[in-house]
Amino acid sequence: MDLETDDPRWKVIHADMDAFFAAVEVLDDPSLKGKPLVIGYPGPRGVVSTASYEARKFGIHSAMPSTEALRRCPDAIWRSPRGRRYGEVSRMIMEVFREFTPTIEPLSVDEAFLDISGSLKLFGGAICIGKGIRKRVFEETGGLTVSIGIAPNKFLAKLASDLDKPDGMTVVDPDRIQELLDPLPVKKIWGVGPRMTHSLQEIGLNTISDLRRVGIELLQRRFGENSAQRLWNLAHGQDDRGFGEGGPTKSISTENTFTKDISRGTESDQFLRKAAEEIAESLRRQEWRARTLRLKVRLSSFKTYTRSKTMDNPIVDAATLYQTGRNLLEEIELEGEGIRLLGLGAAGLVPADEPIQNTLFGEDTANRKDEKVTRLLDQAKDDQGSSLLKRGSLVSPPPETSRGGRHSATKEKDEA
Ligand SMILES: [Mg+2]
Incomplete structure (x- = not known):
């Protein structure tokens, strides 16, 4: 991709730590490196909190019942979550994010939106900021990696940070947004959960491109005015959510x-x-x-x-x-x-x-x-x-x- 590094249309970065809890455990105990590691309690009522990338190869993922995870990989190593330690590292990374902009919006302990619209000049463009964040997170934490999405809005930034995980950086070309979105399944749209995915698939809408071609009237009849408009906008890569005060939790x-x-x-x-x-x-x-x-x-x-x-x-x-x-x-x-x-x-x-x-x-x-x-x-x-x-x-x-x-x-x- 032939991208200018100072495109002022890149306004938002979504930064998301890779397998955060598991990565912190490996950081603190390097003997766990490269092994299938599960954070959670392996008891009959437990669920998986985080799985290392090695454990994910066995199909283990967050929120899976522990019994299922044990069945899929009996040899996985289990560690109990250490909230205090994760909180400590979380504060470090949020501090790093604030080095690049005063306006951040944490979504959880290990991910945040950054409003970079005011910082572009200072740091030489969005790509420099993205690289800077990755470098500084690695340095500050002593070796953790973060994935970065750079885009004109929140929806696209979050989508992008997930495209090249772990330790990746994805830049959304503002002139080719539709090309990026069209082949993706509808569930990739912000807020489209399993139920909405099912409803959309029922009427033959599987990809974002299907959704875009069908026309807004059908969506309105099916899902009501507001949901239809929202789906329509997001399917076109439009998301005008700004940066609120006080973060996502009100x-x-x-x-x-x-x-x-x-x-x-x-x-x-x-x-x-x-x-x-x-x-x-x-x-x-x-x-x-x-x-x-x-x-x-x-x-x-x-x-x-x-x-x-x-x-x-x-x-x-x-x-x-x-x-x-x-x-x-x-x-x-x-x-x-x-x-x-x-x-x-x-x-x-x-x-x-x-x-x-x-x-x-x-x-x-x-x-x-x-x-x-x-x-x-x-x-x-x-x-x-x-x-x-x-x-x-x-x-x-x-x-x-x-x-x-x-x-x-x-x-x-x-x-x-
Ligand atoms: Mg994460």
């Missing part, structure tokens, strides 16, 4: 409908403590702090209330999340009714490394201390692969949870 929440309506007091406290712990853990793992805490309450009569509080200093510690949730619940007039559903959520997420204002009363020091303790608990959980270790307040058995006997706490992540 809120983290958990809620529970109780088997039997509960009252305010011990039972609601128990739920709030547990929810606060879960949210705090989720925030820490994703490197966020929350500015806003939301409480949702549904009473026996189905009357539903939401209350929220926005903090001056973003929080991450379970104790503050719990206390704030408790205070919000106190504000609600229950009028003698039982509580059918409780939900607690964190919103207004900001990156954890954003500097925090100093407070006059040393509150922040207390929060930080708490953060340290909970981080150690996370680590212990990761190391043992169990949740036996809980904070004192959680040692007592949890209240009866959802109706129907299954725990139905749900975590919602709003994709931007």
Whole structure:
């Protein structure tokens, strides 16, 4: 391909680490190099978290039941995930990405979109930036590789980073986007999952080229105005999503409908403590702090209330999340009714490394201390692969949870 290295149409890079968890394990224990390695728990209820490229040759992939992986490759080496270590390396690579642009949008611990539109001149073009990222990631981490996609928009950048894995760099020629897209199966389109793939195949649309030729009217009749327009745009390589504030996760929440309506007091406290712990853990793992805490309450009569509080200093510690949730619940007039559903959520997420204002009363020091303790608990959980270790307040058995006997706490992540 004969490409100018300073094409200003290349605005987005998608950087995605290769077999991240497995690669970190190999980095820390070079004797694993070149071997089929599976990160996960090999028990009957376990699933594969990450498979090394050597293990993938046996057909093992993420989210596969561990029993299936064991069947496919009995000789594979298994390692338990070490979240704390992956988090540490994740911070390193995100820092590297920020060397090239202040605007990054992490999609998970090991991948991010970079808005490079303002950095092109400074670094001598998108290809120089791509090369620079690969070099700096390798140096900073002591040997990890990252795959890069360079394109005019997010959809194409993410698609591209996957085309030459591992340790590859794919540049989408802005004048030949259709040539790239047309032969690809429809499932390569952002947001097209197994169900949509099936629906499209049912009407004979297997490739992006099929989709493009069929005309938007048929898609509209079949999938509705909005989905049709989205499919149509993406099939033409058009994606106008920008870079939002605060990254892809806008809120983290958990809620529970109780088997039997509960009252305010011990039972609601128990739920709030547990929810606060879960949210705090989720925030820490994703490197966020929350500015806003939301409480949702549904009473026996189905009357539903939401209350929220926005903090001056973003929080991450379970104790503050719990206390704030408790205070919000106190504000609600229950009028003698039982509580059918409780939900607690964190919103207004900001990156954890954003500097925090100093407070006059040393509150922040207390929060930080708490953060340290909970981080150690996370680590212990990761190391043992169990949740036996809980904070004192959680040692007592949890209240009866959802109706129907299954725990139905749900975590919602709003994709931007
Ligand atoms: Mg990856």
